[in-house]
Structures are given as structure tokens and as C-alpha cells.
Amino acid sequence: MLKIGIIGCGTIGTSICQAIDNGTIEAELFAIYDRNQEDVDKLLATLENSRPEFMETATMIKEIDLLVECASQKAVYEVIPAALHAHCDAMIMSVGAFADEKFHKMIRGLAKDNNCKVYLPSGAIVGLDGLRSASSEEIYSVTLTTQKPPRGLAGAPYIIRNNIDLDKINGKTILFEGPASEAVKAFPANVNVAATLSIAGIGFEKTKVKIVANPALTRNIHEITVEGAFGEFTTRVENVPSPSNPKSSYLASLSAIATLKKITDPFQVGT
Numbered sequence: 001m002l003k004i005g006i007i008g009c010g011t012i013g014t015s016i017c018q019a020i021d022n023g024t025i026e027a028e029l030f031a032i033y034d035r036n037q038e039d040v041d042k043l044l045a046t047l048e049n050s051r052p053e054f055m056e057t058a059t060m061i062k063e064i065d066l067l068v069e070c071a072s073q074k075a076v077y078e079v080i081p082a083a084l085h086a087h088c089d090a091m092i093m094s095v096g097a098f099a100d101e102k103f104h105k106m107i108r109g110l111a112k113d114n115n116c117k118v119y120l121p122s123g124a125i126v127g128l129d130g131l132r133s134a135s136s137e138e139i140y141s142v143t144l145t146t147q148k149p150p151r152g153l154a155g156a157p158y159i160i161r162n163n164i165d166l167d168k169i170n171g172k173t174i175l176f177e178g179p180a181s182e183a184v185k186a187f188p189a190n191v192n193v194a195a196t197l198s199i200a201g202i203g204f205e206k207t208k209v210k211i212v213a214n215p216a217l218t219r220n221i222h223e224i225t226v227e228g229a230f231g232e233f234t235t236r237v238e239n240v241p242s243p244s245n246p247k248s249s250y251l252a253s254l255s256a257i258a259t260l261k262k263i264t265d266p267f268q269v270g271t
């Protein structure tokens with residue numbers, strides 16, 4: 001049975017652990033780690049069947065088959081290179097870390113050299129299957145428009161740097177327009193989806209991102225438009241925010257679970 005270790009015991013980490021615990025994902029939950037002990041204790045209290053050990057990632061990667069990162073972009077830098085060196089596969093949620101071209105290249109090289117796989121779930125967006133199929137031919141443009149209720153953008157470096165008072169936004173307001181490379185740095189906990197889209201499509205510089213604060217919303221909306229030799233498609237998802245973290249959509253947790261199910265299932269469906 002696949003032995004899994006998790007870094008990040010917050011919203012997504014807890015959903016994944018519960019899915020392993022209740023048998024939705026057929027795997028062994030071997031170890032967990034988080035810098036926040038309170039989150040670890042809360043997570044452990046929700047499990048009925050699994051007893052994962054609390055373990056530093058440097059130790060757990062010697063024991064597990066797959067390391068799941070659901071912590072932060074910084075954590076990706078801290079743990080993924082060592083995991084790949086230890087011949088451990090990786091699933092990454094904080095995909096924005098790959099906007100750093102040198103790091104991206106290094107991780108691809110390490111994965112290849114160590115015969116490892118790196119999985120990037122679709123997360124909170126829909127349409128990556130179509131984009132991947134269309135990418136076999138020329139893609140002319142990829143655009144992501146993300147709308148969130150203002151509180152779903154709180155704490156982003158862009159908001160802090162520009163002294164934006166989210167409580168004073170009383171109508172739909174465009175906060176950011178630019179390439180995905182800048183968007184994922186300006187909003188590292190809000191648009192990792194822009195990074196996944198960039199990697200599946202035409203890269204971080206050509207993928208265009210618009211971020212909108214909309215106080216009329218209760219959901220996180222991601223709209224994607226792709227134009228290419230195949231024609232054109234638009235997807236739109238209205239995501240229920242996770243109750244424990246309004247920045248993250250519930251679909252992101254479900255996508256992480258679906259990816260782990262796919263990894264452990266010999267029967268593969270879809271592109």
C-alpha cells in the first residue's frame with residue numbers, strides 16, 4: 001500500500017487525511033508535519049482509524065513513497081528537493097512556487113534523475129483537461145479571471161504593499177491585472193491555480209490573470225478562456241470557500257483527494 005506523508009495540516013491536509021482515514025483513498029497515512037502544533041492536534045482528533053506519526057519531513061521522506069505538500073509556497077522550496085533526492089514522489093498544492101523558473105527547472109531535473117513523479121492537481125479550477133489536449137497544437141491565449149469576496153484576499157502581499165483596505169471595497173473592484181508570474185507572487189495563497197494553468201498551457205509570462213474583489217459574492221469564481229488552433233473554450237467555476245480557510249475553495253481539497261485516488265487506482269480515466 002502506498003505510504004503517504006503530509007506537510008501542512010490545515011484545510012486541505014485535513015481533508016486528505018480524512019479521505020485516507022475513511023478509505024476513500026486506499027493508502028497508508030504514515031506521517032504528518034506542520035509548524036503549527038494546534039493544527040496537528042486538531043487534525044489528529046478527527047481521525048478514527050489512522051495513527052500517523054508526527055515527524056519532521058527530513059525523517060519522513062526516508063520512509064514514505066509520496067510526500068503531499070499542502071502548506072505554502074515556501075514549504076515547497078523547503079521539502080520537495082530533499083524528497084525527490086530521497087526517491088520519493090511528490091504532490092504539490094502550492095504550485096505558485098514554480099513561477100521561479102530556476103526552481104521549476106531544478107525540480108523537473110531532480111524528478112527525472114531520481115525517477116520520481118511530481119503531481120500538480122487541478123485544484124480549484126476546471127478545464128485543465130481541455131487545455132492539455134489543446135496544447136498538442138498552438139495555443140494563442142490563456143486568461144484567468146478570479147473573483148473572490150474581499151476577505152478571501154486578506155493578507156496577500158499585494159494587498160499589504162498597496163495599503164488596500166478590503167473593508168472599504170463596496171463594489172466589484174479589479175485589484176490586479178498582469179502575467180501569472182506576477183500574480184502568484186502578489187497573491188501566493190489565492191491564485192496557485194494560475195501557476196497550474198501556466199504549466200499546463202503557455203507558461204507564466206503569456207498566461208494573463210485578472211484578480212477582482214467582489215463584496216457581493218459568497219463564492220470564489222475562476223473563469224478561464226483559452227484560444228488556440230483547436231478553437232476556443234471558456235470554463236467558469238463558482239466555488240464554495242472552505243469553512244476553515246475562505247482563501248481556499250472546497251474544490252481544491254476535493255481535487256487533491258481525486259488526484260490521490262487516481263494515483264492509487266490502476267484504472268485511469270480522462271486526459
Ligand SMILES: NC(=O)C1=CN([C@@H]2O[C@H](COP(=O)(O)OP(=O)(O)OC[C@H]3O[C@@H](n4cnc5c(N)ncnc54)[C@H](OP(=O)(O)O)[C@@H]3O)[C@@H](O)[C@H]2O)C=CC1
Nearest residue numbers: 008010011012035070071072075093094123124189248252
Ligand atoms: N492549487 C490550488 O488550486 C490551490 C492551492 N492552495 C494552496 O494550498 C496550500 C494549503 O492550503 P490550505 O490547506 O487551505 O491552507 P491552510 O492555511 O489551511 O493550512 C496550511 C498549513 O500549513 C502550515 N504551513 C505553512 N507553511 C509551512 C511550512 N513552511 N512548514 C510547515 N508548515 C507550514 C500552516 O501553518 P501556519 O498556520 O503557521 O501558517 C497551516 O497549518 C496553500 O499554499 C494554498 O495557497 C489552496 C487552494 C487551491
Ligand SMILES: O=C([O-])CC(=O)C(=O)O
Nearest residue numbers: 124190191192193248249
Ligand atoms: O481555492 C481557490 O479558489 C484558489 C486558491 O486559493 C489558489 O489557487 O491558491
